[in-house]
Amino acid sequence: MLRNKEAFKEAFVTKLQSMFGKSISDASVTDKYVALARVMRDNISMDWVQSNDQYTEKEEKQMYYFSMEFLLGKFLDMYLINMGLKETCQEALSELGISLEELEKEEPDPGLGNGGLGRLAACFMESLAALQLPGHGCGIRYKYGLFEQRILDNNQAELPDNWLKDGYVWEFRKPDKAVEVHFGGNIRMEEQDGRLNCIHENYEAVAAVPYDVPIIGYRNNNVNTLRLWNAESINDTFDLASFNRGEYLQAMEYRASVGMISKILYPQDNFYEGRLLRLKQQYFFTSAGLQSIVRRFKKKYEDIRLLPDKVAIHINDTHPAVAVPELMRLLMDQEGLGWDAAWDITRRTISYTNHTIMPEALETWPIDMFKQLLPRIYMIVHEINEQFCKELWKQYPGNWDRIANMAIIADGLIHMARLSVVGSYSVNGVAAIHTDILKNHIMADYNQFYPGKFNNKTNGITHRRWLVKANPKLSALLNETIGETWVYNPMDLKELSKHADDKRVLEQLRRVKQNNKKALAKYIKDQNGVTVDPNSLFDVQIKRIHSYKRQILNLLHIMDLYNRLQENPDLDIVPRTFIFAGKAAPGYYIAKQTIKLACTMAAKINNDKRIKDKLKVLFLENYSVSLGEVVFPGADLSEQISTASKEASGTGNMKFMMNGAVTIGTMDGANVEIRQEVGDENIFIFGLTSDQVFDYYNRGGYNAWDVYNNDLRLKTVMEQLSSDYLGVDRGEFQPLYSYLLHNNDEFFVLKDFSAYAKAQSDVDLAYRDKDAWAKKSLQNIANSGIFSSDRTIMEYAEDIWKIWPVNVLGKRKK
Numbered sequence: 001m002l003r004n005k006e007a008f009k010e011a012f013v014t015k016l017q018s019m020f021g022k023s024i025s026d027a028s029v030t031d032k033y034v035a036l037a038r039v040m041r042d043n044i045s046m047d048w049v050q051s052n053d054q055y056t057e058k059e060e061k062q063m064y065y066f067s068m069e070f071l072l073g074k075f076l077d078m079y080l081i082n083m084g085l086k087e088t089c090q091e092a093l094s095e096l097g098i099s100l101e102e103l104e105k106e107e108p109d110p111g112l113g114n115g116g117l118g119r120l121a122a123c124f125m126e127s128l129a130a131l132q133l134p135g136h137g138c139g140i141r142y143k144y145g146l147f148e149q150r151i152l153d154n155n156q157a158e159l160p161d162n163w164l165k166d167g168y169v170w171e172f173r174k175p176d177k178a179v180e181v182h183f184g185g186n187i188r189m190e191e192q193d194g195r196l197n198c199i200h201e202n203y204e205a206v207a208a209v210p211y212d213v214p215i216i217g218y219r220n221n222n223v224n225t226l227r228l229w230n231a232e233s234i235n236d237t238f239d240l241a242s243f244n245r246g247e248y249l250q251a252m253e254y255r256a257s258v259g260m261i262s263k264i265l266y267p268q269d270n271f272y273e274g275r276l277l278r279l280k281q282q283y284f285f286t287s288a289g290l291q292s293i294v295r296r297f298k299k300k301y302e303d304i305r306l307l308p309d310k311v312a313i314h315i316n317d318t319h320p321a322v323a324v325p326e327l328m329r330l331l332m333d334q335e336g337l338g339w340d341a342a343w344d345i346t347r348r349t350i351s352y353t354n355h356t357i358m359p360e361a362l363e364t365w366p367i368d369m370f371k372q373l374l375p376r377i378y379m380i381v382h383e384i385n386e387q388f389c390k391e392l393w394k395q396y397p398g399n400w401d402r403i404a405n406m407a408i409i410a411d412g413l414i415h416m417a418r419l420s421v422v423g424s425y426s427v428n429g430v431a432a433i434h435t436d437i438l439k440n441h442i443m444a445d446y447n448q449f450y451p452g453k454f455n456n457k458t459n460g461i462t463h464r465r466w467l468v469k470a471n472p473k474l475s476a477l478l479n480e481t482i483g484e485t486w487v488y489n490p491m492d493l494k495e496l497s498k499h500a501d502d503k504r505v506l507e508q509l510r511r512v513k514q515n516n517k518k519a520l521a522k523y524i525k526d527q528n529g530v531t532v533d534p535n536s537l538f539d540v541q542i543k544r545i546h547s548y549k550r551q552i553l554n555l556l557h558i559m560d561l562y563n564r565l566q567e568n569p570d571l572d573i574v575p576r577t578f579i580f581a582g583k584a585a586p587g588y589y590i591a592k593q594t595i596k597l598a599c600t601m602a603a604k605i606n607n608d609k610r611i612k613d614k615l616k617v618l619f620l621e622n623y624s625v626s627l628g629e630v631v632f633p634g635a636d637l638s639e640q641i642s643t644a645s646k647e648a649s650g651t652g653n654m655k656f657m658m659n660g661a662v663t664i665g666t667m668d669g670a671n672v673e674i675r676q677e678v679g680d681e682n683i684f685i686f687g688l689t690s691d692q693v694f695d696y697y698n699r700g701g702y703n704a705w706d707v708y709n710n711d712l713r714l715k716t717v718m719e720q721l722s723s724d725y726l727g728v729d730r731g732e733f734q735p736l737y738s739y740l741l742h743n744n745d746e747f748f749v750l751k752d753f754s755a756y757a758k759a760q761s762d763v764d765l766a767y768r769d770k771d772a773w774a775k776k777s778l779q780n781i782a783n784s785g786i787f788s789s790d791r792t793i794m795e796y797a798e799d800i801w802k803i804w805p806v807n808v809l810g811k812r813k814k
C-alpha cells in the first residue's frame, strides 16, 4: 500500500482531503501530523487483524503483561522505522515541502508512568512484537499522565499533563469489549443445588472500556495489543436507567466518582501511600483485564482448566497483585470451579517481578479498607492466607515468628508482595545483585520455602528506540563498520570491539559524539539560555530525584570542584558540563530541595566569570522519554551513583552505555553486570559495596559526623550548604544539611564522598587522552548488546512464560 513514495504521497494527500477537507497549503502542522499518523494507522490495522486471527487460529499461548504504568514515548518515528518506511516517508513528505521532523513534534509523549518500572514495560512491549512473540499489555488509560515539570525561581512546579487534549491517533476505542467492575457492597451466601454460592449485592458498578494501542514489530507482520482501560459510568456505556428514574444528582455524583478512577497517575516512585483511590485503580484494571482474557479464552476453548497452557499473566511489581484473588474469584464464582482446582490454575498462570527493595515502597493495605472496597476479594485473600499459614505450620511447627513474618495478613495489614509470591509460580528480580538480595535477605524465608521459584531476569532496553531511533548517526556508523545485523541481533555489536584500535573508527566515533553533543548544546541554549562548550566533558545524571539515587552526592562534589576553582582559577581540570534532569514527587520535600539546590548552583556557577567557563551546571526541565532521546546520545559520562543495594537494576545506565557514555558508578543494580561486560578499565567504580552497607545497617558503626569532621573539603561544602553562600537565605538548604547529618546519612553520601571525588579525578585524567577515551566509549557500545530487552524478553519467554514466536503471514508486502 505504501510501497513507494508516490503511493505514500497519494495516501497522504487523500487523507488530508478526506479528514480535513484541506489541501497541503491550507493545512496546519497539526492537520498534517494527524493525516500522516492516520495513513500509518490504516496500514497497521491490516496487520493487526491478521496477527490476532493467526494467534487465535494457531492456538498459541498468549502472555499478558499487567502493569499500572507504561511510559511509552512517541510512536510515529518508531513505527516508521519498524515498518521500514522511514526513508520513503521522509522523501515523500519533502517532495511535498513538508518536514517529517516538524510533524513529529506534534505527537504527544504519553507519560503514563513514573520512571524505571513504566519505561521497562514499554521496552518489553516493543521487544515482544519484534521477536514475534504473542505478548500484550494491560494497563490504565490515565487522562492525566505524570505531571509536567516547570522550573520557576529554581523550584519545581507541577502542571497537569493533559496529553489527550487533541486526541490520540494511536488508540482504538472498543466499546463492544467493555466489561463491568464491581466495588463495595456485601456478600451473601446462598445454597443452590447443594453448592454454596457467593452473591455480591449492593455494589457500585463501573464500566471498563478498552482503548487498544497497536504495538508493531520490527520488519515483521506482528502487531500486538496494549489494552488501556478507561473508567466510565454504566449509564454512559450501558443504559440510562437511573437518569430515567429521575435520580439526576446521584447519577452525576456517581459519574464524577467513576471518572476519578482513570483520571490520574499517582506521581510517586518508590514510595507507597495507601490511598483508597489507588486500590480502586489497581482492582479496576486488573479485574477488567482478567475478565477480558477469560472471555477471549472461552470463545476458543471449552475447558477452563486449560488456562495455564494457553495464557500467562505477568504482574509488574505488586500493583496488580489483586490478580491472584481476582482470578480465583472468576474461576470459582463465574466458572464454578472448586477452591483446589482454582488455586492450582491460578498458581500456574501468574508470575511476578519485584522491582525494588526500598522498604517504603512496599505495598500493604489496611484490612478494613480492603474489605470494604473489595468484600469478595478480601474473603478469598483471607482463605489463601489461612491455607498458607497451615502449610507453614506443618513445615515450621511452633515457629510463630517465622510464620508471622511470612503470613499474607499480619498486623492488620495485607502484604501485597507476600500475596504475589504465594500466588505465583515464578518470582524474579531485575539484576543479578538484586535477585541475590531478594533470595538471601528480603525474601530469604520464601526462597527456602519455595526452592526454585526465585530467578533473575536482568533488565534490558529496546535498542531500536534507544539506539536506532535516538542516535541515527551512531547507527549509521555501526552499519558502515560492522554491517546491519546488530539491529536484529544486538549481540553482534560485539563485532565493534575488533575496531577498538582502529584510529579511523575511533575518530569517526568521536565525530558522531561531537555532533550529538552539539545538538544537545543547542537544546540547552534554546531551553535554558546557557551556552555550553561541546568540547567540555558532558557529565549527566538524569533519572527520578530520590535520596537513594544520591543526586546530592553529585552536587556536593560540584561544589567542591567550584571551591577549588575559586581558590585557583588556573586549576588544571578538564572543562565540564554537568547536566541534571528528573522529576521529584510533588510531596517529597528533600527531593524538591535537591532540584532547588541544583538550579541555585547553576545560576551561581554559570555566571561566575572567574572560573573561565570550566564548569557549567544545567538542570533540564521536564524529563521525559523524548528528552532522554536527546540527552543520552550526547553524554560522555553516565552517573549511576546510588547507594549500593538500593537500585534494583537501573535502565538509564544501559541507555547511556549503548550510546557510548562511560559509567561512573557504585556496585549496585545492573552496574555490576555492566562492569563485567566492559571490564574494569572501561568503567569507574567507587564506594561502599552492598555487603558493607548491610553490615552498617545490621551492626551499626557508621557515624556521619566522624566523616564530616575528618574531611575538610567535605566539611567546607556542607557548611556552605547551611549558610547564605549560594546567595539564598541562610537556612534555605539547612534541611538538606540536617537530613544528611542528623539522620546519620542513611544513604552514605558523606561516607562515599571521598571515594567519589577520587573516581571523578580519575575520569578527569582519562578524558584527557582522546583516543583512550574514544576506545572506552567504543567498548561500552560493543558490549551493550546483552542489555537489549530482546535478550531479557527471550529469557522471560523461555524460562517463565513458555511462549514462542508466531510468524504472522501478512497480506502486505514489506
Ligand code: 26W
Pocket (backbone or CB within 6 Å): 114, 115, 116, 117, 118, 120, 268, 269, 270, 271, 272, 273, 317, 355, 356, 361, 362, 363, 430, 459, 647, 648, 649, 650, 651, 669
Ligand atoms: C507504590 C509506589 C511505588 C511506585 C513505583 C512503588 C514502587 C514503584 C516502582 C516499583 C519503582 C520502580 O520503578 N523501580 C525501578 O524499576 C526499574 C525497572 O526494573 C529498575 O531498573 C529500577 O532500579 C527500580 O528502581
